[in-house]
Amino acid sequence: EKYVYDFAEGNKDMKDLLGGKGANLAEMTNLGLPVPAGFTITTEACQRYLARGTHVEGLGDEIDQHLAALERAMGRKLGDPADPLLVSVRSGAKFSMPGMMETVLNVGLNDDSVAGLSRQAGGNDRFAWDSYRRLIQMFGKTVCDVPGEEFEEALHQAKVAKGVKDDVQLDADDLRALVSAYKKVFAKHVGHDFPQDPRHQLDLAIEAVFRSWNADRAVLYRRQERIPADLGTAVNVVAMVFGNLGPDSGTGVAFTRDPATGESGIYGDYLQNAQGEDVVAGIRNTLPLADLEKIDKKSYDELLRIMATLEGHYHDLCDIEFTIERGKLWMLQTRVGKRTAAAAFTIAAQLVEEGVIDLDEAVTRVSGAQLAQLMFPRFDLSADPAPLTRGVGASPGAAFGEVVFTSAAAVARAGEGKNVILVRRETNPDDLPGMIAAQGILTSRGGKTSHAAVVARGMGKTCVCGADDIEVGRDRFTVRGQVVHEGDVISVDGTTGRVYLGEVPVRPSEVVQYFEGDLDPALANEPLVSAVHMLMTHADEKARLKVRTNADTGADAARARRFGAHGIGLCRTEHMFLGDRRELVERLILARTEAERNDALSALQPLQRADFLDIFREMNGLPVTVRLIDPPLHEFLPSLEDLAVQVAVAKARGEDSPRDERMLAAVRRMHEQNPMLGLRGVRLGLVIPGLFGMQVRAIAEAAVALAAEGGRPRPEIMVPLVGAVQELETVRAEAEKIIAEVVGDSGVEVLIGTMIEVPRAALTAGQIAEAAEFFSFGTNDLTQMGWGFSRDDVEGAFFWRYLELGIFGISPFESIDRDGVGRLVRIAAEEGRAARPGLKLGVCGEHGGDPESVHFFHEVGLDYVSCSPFRVPVARLEAGRAAI
Numbered sequence: 001e002k003y004v005y006d007f008a009e010g011n012k013d014m015k016d017l018l019g020g021k022g023a024n025l026a027e028m029t030n031l032g033l034p035v036p037a038g039f040t041i042t043t044e045a046c047q048r049y050l051a052r053g054t055h056v057e058g059l060g061d062e063i064d065q066h067l068a069a070l071e072r073a074m075g076r077k078l079g080d081p082a083d084p085l086l087v088s089v090r091s092g093a094k095f096s097m098p099g100m101m102e103t104v105l106n107v108g109l110n111d112d113s114v115a116g117l118s119r120q121a122g123g124n125d126r127f128a129w130d131s132y133r134r135l136i137q138m139f140g141k142t143v144c145d146v147p148g149e150e151f152e153e154a155l156h157q158a159k160v161a162k163g164v165k166d167d168v169q170l171d172a173d174d175l176r177a178l179v180s181a182y183k184k185v186f187a188k189h190v191g192h193d194f195p196q197d198p199r200h201q202l203d204l205a206i207e208a209v210f211r212s213w214n215a216d217r218a219v220l221y222r223r224q225e226r227i228p229a230d231l232g233t234a235v236n237v238v239a240m241v242f243g244n245l246g247p248d249s250g251t252g253v254a255f256t257r258d259p260a261t262g263e264s265g266i267y268g269d270y271l272q273n274a275q276g277e278d279v280v281a282g283i284r285n286t287l288p289l290a291d292l293e294k295i296d297k298k299s300y301d302e303l304l305r306i307m308a309t310l311e312g313h314y315h316d317l318c319d320i321e322f323t324i325e326r327g328k329l330w331m332l333q334t335r336v337g338k339r340t341a342a343a344a345f346t347i348a349a350q351l352v353e354e355g356v357i358d359l360d361e362a363v364t365r366v367s368g369a370q371l372a373q374l375m376f377p378r379f380d381l382s383a384d385p386a387p388l389t390r391g392v393g394a395s396p397g398a399a400f401g402e403v404v405f406t407s408a409a410a411v412a413r414a415g416e417g418k419n420v421i422l423v424r425r426e427t428n429p430d431d432l433p434g435m436i437a438a439q440g441i442l443t444s445r446g447g448k449t450s451h452a453a454v455v456a457r458g459m460g461k462t463c464v465c466g467a468d469d470i471e472v473g474r475d476r477f478t479v480r481g482q483v484v485h486e487g488d489v490i491s492v493d494g495t496t497g498r499v500y501l502g503e504v505p506v507r508p509s510e511v512v513q514y515f516e517g518d519l520d521p522a523l524a525n526e527p528l529v530s531a532v533h534m535l536m537t538h539a540d541e542k543a544r545l546k547v548r549t550n551a552d553t554g555a556d557a558a559r560a561r562r563f564g565a566h567g568i569g570l571c572r573t574e575h576m577f578l579g580d581r582r583e584l585v586e587r588l589i590l591a592r593t594e595a596e597r598n599d600a601l602s603a604l605q606p607l608q609r610a611d612f613l614d615i616f617r618e619m620n621g622l623p624v625t626v627r628l629i630d631p632p633l634h635e636f637l638p639s640l641e642d643l644a645v646q647v648a649v650a651k652a653r654g655e656d657s658p659r660d661e662r663m664l665a666a667v668r669r670m671h672e673q674n675p676m677l678g679l680r681g682v683r684l685g686l687v688i689p690g691l692f693g694m695q696v697r698a699i700a701e702a703a704v705a706l707a708a709e710g711g712r713p714r715p716e717i718m719v720p721l722v723g724a725v726q727e728l729e730t731v732r733a734e735a736e737k738i739i740a741e742v743v744g745d746s747g748v749e750v751l752i753g754t755m756i757e758v759p760r761a762a763l764t765a766g767q768i769a770e771a772a773e774f775f776s777f778g779t780n781d782l783t784q785m786g787w788g789f790s791r792d793d794v795e796g797a798f799f800w801r802y803l804e805l806g807i808f809g810i811s812p813f814e815s816i817d818r819d820g821v822g823r824l825v826r827i828a829a830e831e832g833r834a835a836r837p838g839l840k841l842g843v844c845g846e847h848g849g850d851p852e853s854v855h856f857f858h859e860v861g862l863d864y865v866s867c868s869p870f871r872v873p874v875a876r877l878e879a880g881r882a883a884i
């Protein structure tokens with residue numbers, strides 16, 4: 001087994017083994033770029049170490065060999081008192097986990113080599129002692145768990161004693177004294193002196209970096225980002241170069257393009273006479289990278305050349321960390337850089353235009369999730385407001401409103417027509433009414449899987465959580481001394497996690513305007529809009545899956561069509577039974593005789609026909625799947641409690657209310673313990689004579705009417721909640737009769753199919769396909785019944801705990817559970833098609849608009865996905881990506 005790779009032995013594709021940092025250091029080394037010499041200890045070594053909790057056999061020998069090579073390359077020996085080699089020991093996992101794991105710099109310094117370092121630095125004692133005290137501090141904290149505050153306190157005392165404010169005002173003698181103080185702190189906590197043997201320091205530092213894989217914050221971060229827990233980190237041992245040797249030294253970061261907008265140019269920051277940690281700590285203000293040209297033209301020019309080389313090599317935006325040591329440029333890190341959603345689109349399109357990548361590659365570099373972000377309304381930040389605080393962007397969107405601190409206050413104020421933002425330490429299921437009433441939610445605790453985050457995402461509500469520098473009180477919250485009272489207005493950006501005081505203006509997304517076809521002409525050539533246009537066009541060309549929409553009004557159908565929908569995959573007819581039609585539905589339910597029932601149905605029928613005609617017109621030429629009524633009928637009746645009170649009050653007053661009493665009896669009769677498993681879907685159609693027939697007739701008549709206008713209707717009638725082929729056959733026989741009667745020789749063709757949303761239907765799909773011309777997977781109910789999770793109750797109630805425990809990484813109602821519910825889909829697709837070749841297959845549950853799930857449905861071979869109008873572009877993009 002080989003555990004250690006010299007930088008020259010690796011390459012950028014070895015991230016699994018060498019981690020991202022190690023793989024890219026190797027790549028840069030092999031490109032001939034100026035990388036300090038070093039080697040990488042593999043993630044496998046880390047896995048072994050963590051599994052055994054003790055040193056890994058053979059690793060020490062390998063490190064010896066590579067260290068010897070490193071010493072030869074640098075012409076110095078680790079910790080040599082006369083002329084020491086110092087190394088940094090840096091973590092670097094396969095996936096970037098910024099700041100979550102540990103790094104130790106200046107390994108190799110001790111009481112003897114500190115003098116050698118001073119000589120190397122041209123007799124700079126101050127630098128040498130400062131480097132030594134940094135080593136003890138970092139090593140103490142990281143390797144030996146010494147509380148960091150103790151070192152901070154000693155440093156503070158040194159400054160107080162000297163009467164100065166800044167670290168840089170301490171001279172060599174002060175720092176030498178500080179080293180003594182640090183050593184005392186170290187010995188007190190650790191029980192022995194700070195280790196003087198350089199090789200021993202190195203081993204301990206490496207093991208500490210291994211262990212930092214399991215640090216609390218790293219574990220939490222992985223859970224949030226869904227990074228597997230067993231990957232382990234690689235460890236990079238790199239010859240130290242110093243950016244803090246004087247004004248001709250420094251350190252900086254650079255991007256080959258603007259990671260916020262994607263524009264090409266020179267982006268980055270530089271800090272003279274400093275080490276990397278100083279940049280991160282924000283001790284001094286950095287300079288824009290362009291200023292480096294004036295400070296050190298030679299290094300600047302070389303850096304620009306290297307940036308061009310890296311972009312040319314990686315074919316993508318790179319971000320870079322570098323150090324200049326006395327006029328000599330060193331590359332410390334590069335990687336394909338993180339970027340905003342807008343920049344991802346713009347950069348991908350630019351690279352196509354520059355001939356660097358092709359369109360296929362460009363489409364894979366953007367995602368539906370990024371597109372979705374670009375479709376939310378956004379804050380107009382042109383006035384550059386300073387954020388009040390920042391947390392985790394847990395559910396995207398831009399919301400402003402008055403601060404409230406309780407669910408009840410949220411409901412009350414929202415009831416007065418106010419916009420409110422619910423601010424809580426964390427939320428729990430009792431906060432649900434307030435979360436619904438609020439425009440946005442802000443919490444000081446918890447991450448992307450907290451209750452607040454999960455529920456807010458489920459509701460599509462803006463949410464920032466884990467803003468841990470706010471202190472939430474009863475009627476106010478404070479952020480670093482600033483007090484925000486109940487009723488003050490704040491603005492919450494659920495995409496970036498930023499929170500602003502006051503109302504930040506909101507502007508609509510230009511990407512939505514583009515899809516809507518009402519883009520301000522001035523924006524038509526805007527780089528983002530043209531990039532979206534380019535990539536969406538290509539995704540559509542590549543996609544095999546069609547994208548339909550879930551829509552039950554003409555207006556929604558029209559919008560979805562503008563957004564690129566290829567038809568309607570689910571028209572929920574029950575939505576047409578609400579509002580002022582409720583009364584007709586009540587008449588239907590209360591009917592005592594066949595005549596009364598028929599009256600009610602005949603009154604509903606023309607209304608339904610008009611609804612369908614409206615939708616068929618908007619979708620002229622495209623398929624429209626109309627689902628027969630699905631929910632339990634009592635959903636259309638008043639609530640049992642309300643009605644009971646009403647009747648009781650009337651009785652007490654001695655009034656007679658025969659209609660209410662009849663209604664109450666009906667509601668009692670129809671009351672169910674588990675309505676979602678009760679009289680709904682096809683069961684209603686079988687129990688209430690004429691109900692489905694009325695709908696079928698309305699559909700057929702609307703289609704014939706459109707055909708008479710010269711249109712091309714393509715109706716598909718879908719039966720919900722079927723579990724056995726006999727149910728479908730019964731409905732089908734009646735429907736076929738009616739259709740034949742209405743359609744006559746109009747040329748209209750009506751398909752009849754079923755939803756597959758009961759597990760039994762999936763498992764008997766071969767039989768059901770005999771009676772169905774198409775299947776549409778209702779993955780909402782299939783998930784509900786597959787897992788036994790009540791879809792209306794569980795997400796807010798306990799999913800946060802499931803997510804916390806990692807039982808699943810994402811709610812199975814949000815993204816398809818491939819192994820379980822997905823398997824039911826796969827079985828039904830295969831057995832359905834085996835029984836009826838060419839059987840049309842689609843999905844119309846919420847999963848139809850979820851990027852991950854779209855890829856799954858592509859793999860399983862469905863013909864289309866159907867999702868809400870706003871998700872249509874997201875699904876189109878993912879359908880294209882799935883096919884590439």
Ligand code: PEP
Nearest residue numbers: 757778779780781844845
């Ligand atoms: C489903 O169950 O997935 C479905 C689309 O039907 P509904 O959500 O209306 O139950």
Ligand code: MG
Nearest residue numbers: 757778780781
């Ligand atoms: Mg359903």
